[in-house]
Amino acid sequence: MPRSKNAVPSRQRRRKILNQAKGFFGKRNSAIRSAKEAVDKAMLYAYRDRRNKKREIRRLWITRINAAARLSGVSYSVFMNGLKKNNIEINRKILAELAVKDQGAFNKLVELAKP
Secondary structure, eight states: OOOOOOHHHHHHHHHHHHHHTTTOOGGGGTSHHHHHHHHHHHHHHHHHHHHHHHHHHHHHHHHHHHHHHHHTTOOHHHHHHHHHHTTOOOOHHHHHHHHHHOHHHHHHHHHHHOO
16 A cells, blocks of 8 residues: 555645644744744734624623713612613613714603612
């Protein structure tokens, strides 16, 4: 049986890593070992930060709602508690958008939520 060297698949694996490392600086985009380490680290950061992005966005919504609620004389926690007690189910994304773009509608919600 002839000897198999696995040349094509191993070259394809290396080429795939180097393609993922495009744009990296120095040896990190040309040397296989450095590129593999850099790509692995970049993938870890990408995975982690896709989750962190969701946290950051939610924090931004809460900050915007709190600022708009305080302008109307109510804190964030009192406002959200009032909405929950009155069975008004609007998510934070929509509330933040109302706070920024439609202050009148947001003020009506604040009036409904006031104790």
